[in-house]
Amino acid sequence: MTIRVVVADDQELVRSGFAMILDVQPDIEVVAEAGDGAEAVEAVRRHGADVALLDVRMPRLDGIEACRAITAAGVCRTVMLTTFDSDEYVYEALHAGASGFLLKDVRRDDLVHAVRVVARGDSLLAPSVARRLVEQYTRPAARPPRPEPRLDELTGRERQTLLLLARGMSNAEIAAELVVSDHTVKTHVGNVLAKLGLRDRIQAVICAYETGLVAAGGSPPGDRPGDRPGPLPPPRR
Template sequence: MSIRVVVADDQELVRSGFSMILAAQPDIEVIAEAGDGAEAVAAVRLHAPDVLLLDIRMPGMDGIEAARRVCGSSGCRVIMLTTFDLDEYVYEALYAGASGFLLKDVRRDDLVHAVRVVAAGDSLLAPAVTRRLVADIVGRRRTARATDGAPPAERLAALTAREEETLRLLARGLTNAEIAAAFVVSEHTVKTHVSNVLSKLALRDRVQAVICAYETGLVVAGENGES
């Protein structure tokens, strides 16, 4: 069964280029293109794709608002595209519900991989964006405590040892398949662990799980190769 994709970007050459790359894959079908956020939202409503590849900066309705509407009204997964790894809208996009973030100069193979990963239910951030995100989180931890007044680490008390380790591996960027290999269990078991982590910590998705892992100190920037 093909992964159904809508590509939205206000630059026609970029849009058509990404579409050609994706459409060349045997398991991916580009079912529509859009030139702005409003067209992207309309295309998702009309075609019900699995993944929306969405430029973050577009005239009229931008990618942030489009992502918010799509994620709030459908099961479509959103990958945001940006020209700059330090884009100030990264957080807004993540909180709008985006499941992935890529730079527009992404390599062909990485673009295809990203669509497959997000369609499978995982989340993904480009390495440069992840480094920026982590650096900002670490900075915030140094100057502020959790809003509920409890020490950040206490948020993890509800997790079992295996769930805590699952969160640690999520923060390192491992997919469900890679976590399953590390634990020597089935992917179904890992999906259960991930679901429990998100539910117990009141997190929407894996991206928020990564943020939580750094905010609580479970993962520290610089350890195990983290940037």
């Protein structure tokens, strides 16, 4: 099955470069390029795209609003193209429904991998990108924790799984950390999403930070009873 992609960026060289990398893949077809968010939304609708790569900052309609419109239509998943040091609206993009983030200096193989991951319905939560962005834009000083009663519905192991998700760990890494099978981790992740009413892993990470379950830096805010089944070692590098 061919993955149909729209690439949107107001910088033509960046846009064309990404498009060239993707279009030579046997399972990916770039069906359109767009210079702003409005063009991107229309291109997704016209071509029935599966994945849209959206620059956060674009004229007419920015990437966040384009992401919100595309997500609302429910027919295409979105990946934001961002420069970590300058973008101030990543938090809003997460809530708009973005399925992942790529830095604009992303490596060729990582770009292709990201499109394939998002196309199959997963979220791109690389520790080097998504976790740092979430920590930056959900730090307690900027956004006070909000109560989330549904956290009480999580078992101790599900809560620990959520903590590890917030560190940007993959299922395989979580399985190694908890010494369980990949299948068990998938079950825990599915239970976390279902009980908290979340769409994907990225929303789970946002929830962990917003509720104060995890503080900036990826650690629990304290040793409150029930916060975790046991001490969590620093994330593996």
